[in-house]
Amino acid sequence: MAEKGFNAYKMAQDQFDAVAEKLELDQASRNLLREPLREYHFSIPVRMDDGTYRVFKGFRVQHNDARGPCKGGIRFHPQETADTVRALAMWMTWKCAVADIPLGGGKGGVICDPHDLSMREQEGICRGWVRQVYQNVGPFKDVPAPDVMTSGQHMLWMLDEYEKLSGGKYPGFITGKPVGMGGSLGRTEATGYGVIYHTREALKDLEMDISKTTAAVQGFGNVAQYTIELYNQYGGTVKCVSCWNQQEKKAYTFVKEEGIYLKELRSITDRYGSIDFDKAKAMGYERIPGDDWIEMNVDILIPAALENSITASNVDRIDKRVKLVSEGANGPTTPEADSVLSSRKIMVIPDFLANAGGVTCSYFEQVQCNMNYYWSRDEVLGKLDEKMTQAFHGVLDLTKHRNIPLRESAYMIAISRVAEACHLRGWI
Template sequence: MATTAYNPFENAQIQFDQVADLLELNSGTRELLRQPMQEIHFTIPVKMDDGTTQVFKAYRIRHNDARGPGKGGIRFHPHETADTVRALSMWMTWKCAVVDIPLGGGKGGVVCDPHHLSLTEQERLCRGYIRQLFTQVGPNLDVPAPDVMTNGQHMLWMLDEYETINNGRFPSMITGKPVGMGGSLGRKEATGYGVVYVLKNLLKELNIPTQETTASIQGFGNVAEYAARMYTELGGKVIAVSCWNQSDNQAYTFKKQAGCDIEQLAQIKDDFGGIDKEKAIDLGYEVLPGEDWLKQEVDILIPAALENQITPAVFPNISEKVKIICEAANGPTTPDCDPLIRERGITLLPDFLCNAGGVTCSYFEQVQCGMNYFWEIEEVFEKLESAMTKAFYAVYELSLEKDLYMRDAAYTIAIQRVAEAVRLRGWA
């Protein structure tokens, strides 16, 4: 579903450079912030169930930790690259800064396809990842979390390996753990709910009732599912959902003009966010090509899959009816498409604001683990909505005040906060 024509790290640097010029950052700060502070590339040998050994390439990259320990997920993906991880670590820095939590940006990845690994092989891979990195991660250094095709079980295996090596209990060294094992209530829903908290506030400011809107979503993993759930609970109607199907190795768009039943779709999806095509057909869904999610006559587009999905090449396919693009994924829009979006008058909610609910709840998990006292789910959601609403209005009001594209306004706030931390530490 992603295109290989764009380099995500170059995209991240282009976005940074545009705002660094506006802010007139000094050369030292600019050079420090446009690249990672630390990169670790390594291999993980894993004994497979058939007795052979397979070697997996892996990464952990920390972009900047001036505001606090590094924070960012670990992806398992067969097409993972160093530049993808670099970009994601950079976006994590801005994401933590824009919601004003005391963390920096990091990211990890393993080049693998967990669809083709047994659970025992996945466990060995997770433990091998930590054995290679245990001196470089930890609650006061760099805190991993789940990301694409990883989950709470993977995080718990990693935590157990870290605690075994370090002979102690360190529950805040990793987040996204299962509830009851140091995980926070609400973490599963947090990123998707955070997307809709931001969207809800924008619709309020635009005087558009949520119940009068329609949306098309790319992706049906954790983020997309819970964004869709909350959006429909608020009265919105999801017309189409696009996702990748592992069984036949291609993407499909599942459409129901009367509105998708999100609970129904969740019942027929696999562990990696793929919807069973035959069951969807039986339930009355129209099955279209994967890219058709972008062509729907809706008010809101929610890209919630991978980077580089909205480009100048596909932008003409977007309906004139679309008013809002809500970036639930990381880097779904390429920089050369931003001027086209702005020219058409579409309001864009930028990724590192829109999907910051996940890292915000991960921060809550760290805090709770540190206290060894865990909040009820209502308190988690109350704090999450408060944080996301505060971040949205800071960005929205600056965009109005300075006549800035919303992405540029979000970058302005985030970069200023990180640059100030760098200055105060005497790094530049």
């Protein structure tokens, strides 16, 4: 998780400082926003299956709640650090603000490796986590959600514990629940669809007909698959997907010049997201090294897997045909690579805008839960499309007026909205 020498929190603060300077924010605002408002660090004792007890380290960071209750996932990871959680909480604040949903940013985690834990032990961690912070979280304070190595099941355990302690029914306490148990229709596809809603609007501005474009996608997890699904529905052609092979512990790219067929690829993908080599070959896919997705002769690159995928060392391999990069993953482009893309006039839809569909739909889930009235899929996705499109055009307008990249505009909009909320509340 934490790379040697790399501190995500420092990077997030540096980003903030640079934008604050451009916005000419006052010093008090800078001091307030470059650090979290609140942090909870606690221990979670759990009785293990073998009868022994282990104590796990848990966190919840609430970066800012000036615009509404905090929102952010809970991560179970053995290399989790407080600084990573702080950085992610801050990015959640900006993501909610740029999508213009009335939520703040938060993040939580537990240092543990679920691979080594039984389901019962994981349930113990979930319930223990809630017991430690239930007075500081809740539907109107801070709303957790699934994240790295947590799922709908974990959310239901946490909800159950919260309701037990609070003495009522509060389905809006947590999001990412299964449909029928307080979950929202459309949540599964929301992040991937959101990426394409932004991509569609960007292509309109580039005067490119989406149905005549081609794309290369890095990743074949949830975000990538639903990105491809909607992109195909708009008539776009995905020429390749790059995905991780769990057995060989390395990535491969699967290429089909006439366009990959999502349904058949899904049918030969295992639960770790690895595509079966032999079956893919039989279906006419060519297998090439994982990194080669970046040099495909396509109009759009969609990194939807890992951070640091487009770097100074590989950015020059990007084909001259590429006009757009839609960042489905978090942090896929390093700042150095970003400058190169900018100089080549390749439009980049920044991660916290491009993949904001997930948190936006989580917000919709929370709204539905608080009303205890659930919408149809059409209503959820209609609202999602509306939110994403509005957010994109807000950012694009600033980009046009200031002649700056989308990433810079998105940060400026997000930070100024949060700063404004703090001012209006009279905090600073």
